[in-house]
Amino acid sequence: MDSSEIIARIKEVLPDFEALAVSRPYADEVLLKVNPLDFKGTSLALHKILSSPVMMLFACDEREACGIFVIRCVFVDFKNSQWVIVSMDIPEQHAYFDTLAKSMYSAANFEREIWEMFGIEPKENPDLRRLRLHDEVWPKGDYPLRKDFKITQAGNLSDYKFNRVDGEGIFEVPVGPIHAGIIGPGHFRFSLAGEPIVNLELRFGFAHRGVEKLFEGKLYADLLGLAECVSGDSSFAYSLAFAQAAEKIFGVTIPAKASILRAIFLELERMHNHVNAIGGMALDAGFSFPHAYASIIKEAILQLNEKISGNRYLRKINVIGGVTQDIDEVRKELIVDSLKRIKYDFNELTKILNSSISFMDRVDTTGVLRKKTAKDLGAVGLVARASGIPMDLRKYFPGIYDQAKFKISLQESGDVLARLRVRINEFEESCRLIEYFLAKIDKNEGLRSDFQLKGGSALGYSEGWRGPVLFWLEIGPMGLIKRCKIVDSSFLNWQGLSFAVIGDIIPDFPLCNKSFDLSYSGNDL
Amino acid sequence: MMRILKSRILKGVVSLHIEPELSKGIEEAGSELRSLIRKRYGRSLHIREVDTGSCGACESEIISANNPIYDLQRFGISFVASPRHADCLLVTGPVSKNMLIALKSTYEAMPEPKFIITLGDCALDGGLFKDSYYVCKGVGSILPVALHIPGCPPSPIDIILTILKFLRKKE
Numbered sequence: 001m002d003s004s005e006i007i008a009r010i011k012e013v014l015p016d017f018e019a020l021a022v023s024r025p026y027a028d029e030v031l032l033k034v035n036p037l038d039f040k041g042t043s044l045a046l047h048k049i050l051s052s053p054v055m056m057l058f059a060c061d062e063r064e065a066c067g068i069f070v071i072r073c074v075f076v077d078f079k080n081s082q083w084v085i086v087s088m089d090i091p092e093q094h095a096y097f098d099t100l101a102k103s104m105y106s107a108a109n110f111e112r113e114i115w116e117m118f119g120i121e122p123k124e125n126p127d128l129r130r131l132r133l134h135d136e137v138w139p140k141g142d143y144p145l146r147k148d149f150k151i152t153q154a155g156n157l158s159d160y161k162f163n164r165v166d167g168e169g170i171f172e173v174p175v176g177p178i179h180a181g182i183i184g185p186g187h188f189r190f191s192l193a194g195e196p197i198v199n200l201e202l203r204f205g206f207a208h209r210g211v212e213k214l215f216e217g218k219l220y221a222d223l224l225g226l227a228e229c230v231s232g233d234s235s236f237a238y239s240l241a242f243a244q245a246a247e248k249i250f251g252v253t254i255p256a257k258a259s260i261l262r263a264i265f266l267e268l269e270r271m272h273n274h275v276n277a278i279g280g281m282a283l284d285a286g287f288s289f290p291h292a293y294a295s296i297i298k299e300a301i302l303q304l305n306e307k308i309s310g311n312r313y314l315r316k317i318n319v320i321g322g323v324t325q326d327i328d329e330v331r332k333e334l335i336v337d338s339l340k341r342i343k344y345d346f347n348e349l350t351k352i353l354n355s356s357i358s359f360m361d362r363v364d365t366t367g368v369l370r371k372k373t374a375k376d377l378g379a380v381g382l383v384a385r386a387s388g389i390p391m392d393l394r395k396y397f398p399g400i401y402d403q404a405k406f407k408i409s410l411q412e413s414g415d416v417l418a419r420l421r422v423r424i425n426e427f428e429e430s431c432r433l434i435e436y437f438l439a440k441i442d443k444n445e446g447l448r449s450d451f452q453l454k455g456g457s458a459l460g461y462s463e464g465w466r467g468p469v470l471f472w473l474e475i476g477p478m479g480l481i482k483r484c485k486i487v488d489s490s491f492l493n494w495q496g497l498s499f500a501v502i503g504d505i506i507p508d509f510p511l512c513n514k515s516f517d518l519s520y521s522g523n524d525l
Numbered sequence: 526m527m528r529i530l531k532s533r534i535l536k537g538v539v540s541l542h543i544e545p546e547l548s549k550g551i552e553e554a555g556s557e558l559r560s561l562i563r564k565r566y567g568r569s570l571h572i573r574e575v576d577t578g579s580c581g582a583c584e585s586e587i588i589s590a591n592n593p594i595y596d597l598q599r600f601g602i603s604f605v606a607s608p609r610h611a612d613c614l615l616v617t618g619p620v621s622k623n624m625l626i627a628l629k630s631t632y633e634a635m636p637e638p639k640f641i642i643t644l645g646d647c648a649l650d651g652g653l654f655k656d657s658y659y660v661c662k663g664v665g666s667i668l669p670v671a672l673h674i675p676g677c678p679p680s681p682i683d684i685i686l687t688i689l690k691f692l693r694k695k696e
Contacts, residue, residue: 206624
């Protein structure tokens with residue numbers, strides 16, 4: 001579907017639709033610039049036509065140059081392997097827009113984010129509590145992502161208002177931000193009627209470090225390290241998405257060998273995280289032996305990472321234009337040997353889990369996220385796949401995954417067992433993919449391409465182990481970052497958890513939480 | 526159950542699969558660590574871990590230090606769920622403003638004598654995030670820190686060796 005077709009489809013829904021500008025700067029991006037009055041209608045139409053959640057919704061401050069804020073809304077078009085970005089300009093004096101959240105839930109948290117970071121009000125949004133800048137420590141009126149932001153701390157501090165469930169016998173159990181285990185910070189507030197959970201409210205932002213602001217005004221080449229530290233357990237997916245965005249802007253085509261190596265490293269990262277989550281699920285169900293077994297497999301993969309790349313978390317591999325680490329014959333053999341043992345161990349692990357009746361009973365039908373709910377919330381990545389939504393960037397933006405005949409893992413039931421099975425299947429698929437890609441490495445090819453510095457903006461994306469990692473970058477002509485918007489799949493998926501646990505009991509919560517295994521730091525940025 | 530036992534007998538000790546040099550390093554450091562902890566802390570040093578906004582890699586490595594290969598617990602270091610049970614507070618992350626209150630009250634909840642270890646480059650001075658508007662520049666500016674474990678993230682063996690060195694010095 002090219003851009004004229006998209007416009008024709010939008011016109012079916014909105015007869016007087018007229019775009020101010022339409023362009024296709026890259027093969028996989030369509031930009032539609034619309035009148036602020038049409039923004040809501042266009043976004044809703046695209047949401048329906050592409051059946052895509054709001055993947056990103058963010059503002060850019062361009063008041064200095066032209067006195068406007070630009071708001072962009074990103075949708076994904078899986079059928080045609082492209083991203084559709086709708087944008088509008090709103091003048092500084094009228095810093096507000098009509099809320100999308102009432103019709104598309106997936107826009108809700110993005111709007112809260114725009115409100116707290118830019119002070120642009122989404123009119124009639126029912127929930128404008130702040131997500132990351134907590135009322136207890138950050139006064140209202142300081143908007144950090146505005147270009148002219150200075151800390152004034154002039155306003156008053158206040159308290160956060162939690163949603164309350166009223167009724168006879170309802171009680172609340174607040175948990176966090178510090179939890180019993182070795183885990184990131186987040187606050188969970190359960191409302192219970194007897195044992196079953198009737199409401200779970202999530203409050204995050206404890207790991208907020210102002211990452212997006214840190215990107216601004218710095219040279220693109222110095223920022224890979226920062227990108228890797230947004231969410232440390234998916235360092236490679238982050239640096240990959242960042243590098244891809246910059247490569248699109250500079251117009252670099254990386255060598256075929258580099259894309260093969262990137263795919264291998266990405267799958268290695270997926271493997272160690274999936275096996276960790278599988279072990280974690282076993283532990284949270286009180287089954288400690290598989291957990292110990294899984295952590296040995298994880299350690300084996302981490303040590304393999306260190307041997308082939310010099311870093312246990314696959315950092316410092318990606319650079320703009322390619323990769324720094326080669327996989328030569330010796331390393332290839334090492335990977336093949338290790339994979340054999342890892343596959344054997346993993347097979348044993350799944351046998352133990354599958355043959356334990358009490359474990360299976362515990363995970364089956366626990367924490368169900370229905371397909372309809374997942375769709376409405378805009379769940380993405382692994383969580384969506386476990387609820388029957390076939391959503392995997394490796395499938396729809398395949399690149400070299402195409403020739404490997406990548407198979408998407410899908411489960412219908414949406415419970416903890418489904419997420420466990422998706423992880424198991426993806427682990428096995430990753431092993432197969434790595435073996436396939438290893439055979440395709442061409443010894444004589446180079447690792448990096450040269451490029452010329454250029455300004456512009458582009459969207460970079462990769463399918464990390466949790467789901468899509470998205471980077472929208474705007475780079476100035478001298479190579480300085482003007483705006484960087486990052487969306488981790490956790491940002492869209494956390495809401496899914498609060499629906500999955502409804503009706504379950506609190507002791508099942510850690511199990512559900514581990515089955516989602518979402519990132520705190522990626523959500524809080 | 527029988528299958529697990531059978532495979533256990535056939536397979537032997539799984540942690541032997543790692544390289545002999547590393548394994549030897551862990552054992553040597555560990556046995557010294559054990560004897561020091563036995564002397565000073567009556568067999569067990571209890572640690573409460575607090576994440577003040579780290580990226581998650583440090584947590585992952587602390588968890589790795591507890592896996593059957595390194596197994597910190599057998600040397601007498603255990604991670605506890607409550608600050609009330611802890612001798613030591615292990616802090617990761619650059620201390621986001623939102624975590625400041627929680628960090629301080631965790632420290633206050635710990636019984637005396639107590640000390641703080643920071644882990645990872647962010648916890649020292651904010652690391653990569655030190656210029657941010659929402660980060661307090663490291664734990665040291667807020668609470669007294671006894672030991673810093675450098676690295677981004679430090680590997681499990683680094684964690685073991687740094688704690689060992691520290692306890693030796695304390696002797």
